[in-house]
Amino acid sequence: AQRVTQPEKLLSVFKGAPVELKCNYSYSGSPELFWYVQYSRQRLQLLLRHISRESIKGFTADLNKGETSFHLKKPFAQEEDSAMYYCALDKVDSSYKLIFGSGTRLLVRP
């Protein structure tokens, strides 16, 4: 079965510390992986997708097919990074049918 696992419900770090939000997936086909973010009182929005291979707001994520992981990383956390982060999986085709993880709340303390 297709599944996305985010093992941490809450990740608390101090400003300036490195951040790694974990995401593991199970999928038999060729996946497309995403990270979505929801800041306080804002709508869910795309942070990055693996096919773009971009760095957004200092965040990067590398798809590791051997470990079936797509961890989100940032070398130096900022207070404004505090938000809910969701990892999501989709198959590679023209439509969206996202499978979301349960989410990780990132809290960056001053």
Add this chain to the structure above:
Amino acid sequence: KAGVTQTPRYLIKTRGQQVTLSCSPISGHRSVSWYQQTPGQGLQFLFEYFSETQRNKGNFPGRFSGRQFSNSRSEMNVSTLELGDSALYLCASSTGQAQESPLHFGNGTRLTVT
């Protein structure tokens, strides 16, 4: 460009009733998807419409249905409401070609079933 608009923002219904939720996509977007978000199950895909046709469907009972109009606006209907249908319902739109366009979410409709 205006974002994805969902109405109403809040709804309170009683068991057994039915409800209709509305979603207006971003101008030019032809695909509309619906997701249910609950504390227990998280975000789950309901269905996706593209050019007035259901293109994808999640694992929800037939009480959950939707449709899309020629202007790409979409409605979702839930009949014979159950307490477990209480959730935040999110609508998202895209151009219809996932490789070209990210998915844009609305603020959601919070449904409470009593």
